[in-house]
Amino acid sequence: MVEETLMLSRLQFAANVSFHILFPTISIALSWFLVAFKVRFNQTGDPVWMRAYRFWVKIFALTFALGVVSGITMSFQFGTNWPGFMETVGNIAGPLLGYEVLTAFFLEAGFLGIMLFGMNRVSNRVHTAATIIVAVGTALSAFWILALNSWMQTPQGFEMRDGVAHATNWFEIIFNPSFPYRLIHMVLASALTATFLIAGISAYRLLKGDDKRAPKLTLKVALFVAAVLAPTQALVGDFHGLNTLENQPQKIAAMEGIWETESRVPLLLFAIPDETSRENHFEIGIPGLASLILKHDINGELQGLSEFEGNHPPVAPVFYAFRIMVGIGMLMMAIAWFGSFQLMRKGQVSALTLKAIVAMSFSGWIATLAGWYVTEIGRQPWLVSGVLTAQQAATDIAPANVAISLVMYCVLYLVLLGAYLHTLFVMARRAVEIEEIKPEEIADARSRTGQNTIKGEARYV
Structure with missing residues (x-):
């Protein structure tokens, strides 16, 4: 119970x-x-x-x-x-x-x-x-x-x-x-979320035949701002990852699907983590890139989850959420750059690009949620790292009461x-x-x- x-x-x-x-x-x-x-x-x-x-x-x-x-x-x-x-x-x-x-x-x-x-x-x-x-x-x-x-x-x-x-x-x-890394990372995430919402709604208005200057202006502003912020967020995310490696190495191990401490760790583009057998299935990765990014050395050694037995988060949700966050971020960067390029070259965005921007209106929500799941699930089993576990803090009321309110x-x-x-x-x-x-x-x-x-x-x- x-x-x-x-x-x-x-x-x-x-x-x-x-x-x-x-x-x-x-x-x-x-x-x-x-x-x-x-x-x-x-x-x-x-x-x-x-x-x-x-x-x-x-x-x-x-x-x-x-x-x-x-x-x-x-x-x-x-x-x-x-x-x-x-x-x-x-x-x-x-x-x-x-x-x-x-x-x-x-x-x-x-x-x-x-x-x-x-x-x-x-x-x-x-x-x-x-x-x-x-x-x-x-x-x-x-x-x-x-x-x-x-x-x-x-x-x-x-x-x-x-x-x-x-x-x-x-x-x-x-x-x-x-704190400094999380604050900057979150503020930039908010900015990217707002820019794509502004761009998406503006693009929607244009596709609906709105020929006024306001939606054209806000689309232009949003795309140009997003084109600058997206690579900036990637850079800040890299610094945030290095800070996480220093303070919460078990979270990094889960994010990268590293089960045993090893050198020349690949950056996994796709895998299916199996916590029962403690291995990854169907791995697709770039050799040594995770070590290069996190240690700035292609032969750098990274700690595996085996060193944090009983003190690391569930691997699959952290592993997948991290890749969703990064994938959405890369897509946002590509669309912002392509849309900005069209604006600078032709003075307008094509109808196909406008439709893509509308589809990305709430992409910031998906990336932000994925990032928060990495942060919060990646802290488990702790509620306050090293001080208080989630189990110690939880209520002891009947499950039915919680289920009803849920x-x-x-x-x-x-x-x-x-x-x-x-x-x-x-x-x-x-x-x-x-x-x-x-x-x-x-x-x-x-x-x-x-x-x-x-x-x-x-x-x-």
Whole structure:
């Protein structure tokens, strides 16, 4: 019964975090795109930037709302499903979560209303400042959450007293060994997710016959930004891998499917890990490349899973999730580069490429989820590495109770996710049907009304 409760609790938390992370992954970076659109409008006076802002701020609001709601339900589980977590490390986890509320959430909640509804009620300068402050709030939220998650991966700056963790150095806790790499990696993942969402929705509008300047502009911006960020993410991922090898070698061994310590380790493009026989079937690999990447020496030695008997994660999910993440990342890079090449050479993207971009609209979600599964499953059996196992922290309530709430969560999340996706494309189709207002008409209206923006302009996206 204890094992059933543990497994169901893990599945429930996985379902919650998988749903929740979809929305902050978009909103963290999308808020900064909104800042860029607003600043460019202020600099140039070109209404196309304001149209882009008005369309995407609605999507940001919807995304932010679902992120907040799903985050609240996720936090309930610390008390219901994982009481041992707060009992053991609450002195550290509690303050870090509190710092997020005191800094990030207050900034977002305080200025989101001005950002969404203050366009014609406050000065342009105040509205721009509110947009920037909301973006800063989303970044701070990522900072504190990743500080806690990274500490759970590579804990330091604490001591154990009677089985309870007590902070001894908050600087070491926050800036633990894996934190800088995880923060940058996640921020870039968010940026890539947002760029492909912007590119995908913009491409969808163009395929539906939208000939206005706004979707063409946002597609161009998104593709150019993605073309730069995709290789940057690959480089940061390499540094992150080296840090993981230093601090969590068992995770690297699972990611690469290395069963025995060996030299000149191949980079496996495909394999079927078999934990029973402790070997890989149908291996397809590049000899020595894993050693070269991780040790910068083609003959470098890497530790195998045999050295971490009883203290390493389940191999198959980590192995496959890592390859999904990398594969999606490479595909994103290829499409961003090809689309950017077409824009620079012809000034437009072909219909076939537009369809590919639409298909990749939510590719960032897949890559981010795969990366998080590598991170979280790769930490098992530990909840806090070397301090607290998942089994020690789990609740001992009846499995049926956890199963009921798990089913309810999953049904609710599927409904909400379907509604979210449906709403995005309904908004895109409605934007196609709206006639574009001419810049001279806006300028004339501004001169007559004396306003920086006019109410009629809100319709034109």
